[in-house]
Amino acid sequence: MSIEITALSKSFGDFPAVNNVNLKVETGEMVAFLGPSGSGKTTLLRIIAGLEFADSGNIFFSGEDVSEKSANERKAGFVFQSYALFNHMTIFENIAFGLRVVPRNKRLSKQEIRECVLSLLDTIQLSGLENRFPVQLSGGQRQRVAFARALAVKPRVLLLDEPFGALDAKVRRELRAWLSEFHNKTQLTSLFVTHDQEEAFEVANRVVIIHNGTIQQIGYPDEVRSKPANSFIHDFLALDI
Amino acid sequence: MSKKRHILPGFNLSLGWSVTWLSMIVLLPLAALIGKTASGGWGHFWETVTDPQVVASYRISFGISLIAALINGVFGLMAAWIFARYQFPGRRFMEAATDLPFALPTAVAGIALTALYSPNEWIGKWLEPLGIKIAFTPIGILLAMIFIGFPFVVRSVQPVISELSVDVEEAAACLGATRWQTLKSVVFPTLVPSLLTGVIMAYGRAVGEYGSIVFISGNIPFKTEITPLMIVHKLEQYDYTGAAAIGFTMLVASLLIVCAGNFLQSWGNRFRERT
Secondary structure (H helix, E strand, O other): OOEEEEEEEEEEOOEEEEEEEEEEEOOOOEEEEEOOOOOOHHHHHHHHHOOOOOOEEEEEEOOEEOOOOOHHHHOOEEEOOOOOOOOOOOHHHHHHHHHHOOOHHHOOOHHHHHHHHHHHHHHOOOOOOOOOOHHHOOHHHHHHHHHHHHHHOOOOOEEEEOOOOOOOHHHHHHHHHHHHHHHHHHOOOEEEEEOOHHHHHHHOOEEEEEEOOEEEEEEOHHHHHHOOOOHHHHHHHHOOO | OOOOOOOOOOHHHHHHHHHHHHHHHHHHHHHHHHHHHHHOOHHHHHHHHOOHHHHHHHHHHHHHHHHHHHHHHHHHHHHHHHHHHOOOOOHHHHHHHHHHHHHOOHHHHHHHHHHHHOOOOOOHHHHHHHOOOOOOOHHHHHHHHHHHHHHHHHHHHHHHHHHOOHHHHHHHHHOOOOHHHHHHHHHHHHHHHHHHHHHHHHHHHHHHOOHHHHHHHOOOOOOOOOHHHHHHHHHHOOOHHHHHHHHHHHHHHHHHHHHHHHHHHHHHOOOOOOO
């Protein structure tokens, strides 16, 4: 599914968090929003998911205007930095949640839900842990469960908000590789927010550099690295090198 | 023999003090109560606690307290939700008002309720023609019990609601859950342990409540007499062993309530980190 954003703006009081953003993401792309903290990248992602609403501008999912739709109508797969798992539910119930809240006449049968959850557990390499509770898993395992939960409802787009931010370096690299591989296999349109440029350049097809709520540059990783569009990007990229 | 080492210093000293203190403040009076009960002999004990008038008072105290605690569970949860989630003018004042029954002498509450609901008073005179009697009926007892139990529920649930992370509710919404489904299966289950704590505390408080009830209940034998009142009756007749016998029965019942409560809480907490 393609995503198109036109003239999107959002302020918190006097503070312009997102300022006149225009962006087109093609079907099957993996795009990273890269920028320092407070740059507005997370707000932009949340507006796309329907967790925040823009003051002006529009969002189109495959040409359909979803600007006024609520989060539960847009059904974007969203993965939080904090995992946001339901701690009182088992891993199985967590992943099945999105399948069970569907109205009865459209819901899958119990058996179908079970098969779907078990196959997702296999995909995230956590087979056999379906009866555990989230607190009994490691951080990396929890984030994989959060992925599976988001994927269970077959979202048309996957939105990842600093998905590896709370994990240690080793697990982060493993999950990053896993995510790349997963994306190559499924070609699910994905957007992810990060302040880690290594992560952005390694995983994403295209990188969007955001600063002060505006897009500074959109380009392929090599392009952005070799030809930064302005001095801010040059300095920002130089920080880590 | 090797001595077990604790990382935190002062374990023996603080444990010693806690046990001594607990013994003096809690266990000693309880032991005295049991001793006093035993001094009357088994026959006297049984006769006292199974006296029909006393048995009727158990039904009123424990039964109406349960209804009051359940009603407080519903409305206390609502109030806690509103206090924790919304900003509105007068919120601080309402929160302070919620705590009032903690501090107010219970007799004052009893007099105030009686002044409102007696047949010739402010609210009572409007309800009387409709055939609704509140003062001097079990409904009056229920009202008093709701009044004194309310803050227990609000105060145990509110901090938990304040600390709920919004992430999980947003995650549920992104998975297609309606607001109601999110509340029902994501938010509410995490509040159950604290809600149970609040309801059980409100229940325990209502069972033991005396001051605010005796004014509004009218103390009609077999109809509106509560168990603590039966104890006072015995004391007035200098029947100390009888009073102790009823007191002992209440003690056992309270212990059972507390145990049931702890069991329910650990069940409600089964998904939390075990340390």
